[in-house]
Amino acid sequence: MKRKPPASPFELQRKAAQRAALNALKRARRSAEKAGVSLSDWEGEFLGSVEERIKTHGRAFGDPEKGAPGQALSTMQGRKLKEITAKAKGEDPRPRWARKRPE
Template sequence: MAFKSKTPGKGLRRKSELKTKAPLQPRSGMQAKAPATRTPTSPADEKKALQKRTLRALERAKKAAADAGIDLSEWETEFIDSVSDRVKTYGRAFADPDKGAMNGTLSLMQGVKLREIRQKVKSRAAKPTDDEN
């Protein structure tokens, strides 16, 4: 064995105690804040917060395309609108538990498509067009 001690029963020991240079003194005028306590949230509150985050992400994707002057395809626009409607109506955008997390609002593929749309907008916005010159 690689980590066997030569003297059995004797563990690692420190020769001297750990010491600090000087004891820590509180500074005058500075008071430590009490740690922020989080109020316990119910699963219903967490679910509503997740729905709001999802709706904001969908709206941000649509707004980013509009701000960058990029036209989304008809399918992409319809996708964002229909997913938003389903999240608002049902609290989630898919019904089959095999397609995503039970507590999630988007299925795995819907999340992938949303990321692809945002990446498309980001990449096209970064490229200058020849018409601008």
């Protein structure tokens, strides 16, 4: 019986990133349902389409300039996922580009 060669560290890291991204998407959707927070149509579609692309292609973005090579989500997708998770937890959204005002 032939043994498979050991997987490369890069391949193991990529698979771990895929699992972590899928788990984060499931947690965000589950916490929103549990808290009774209604996600907008766009947010629900975003979670579903990103999950489908990760399962199909291994990552949710096609342009390598938009994210790190071993990651499953681009930086903007990660930011939107954090915003959806914060909304599900009932936290106030952080201002994106607001300057600190002097007191």
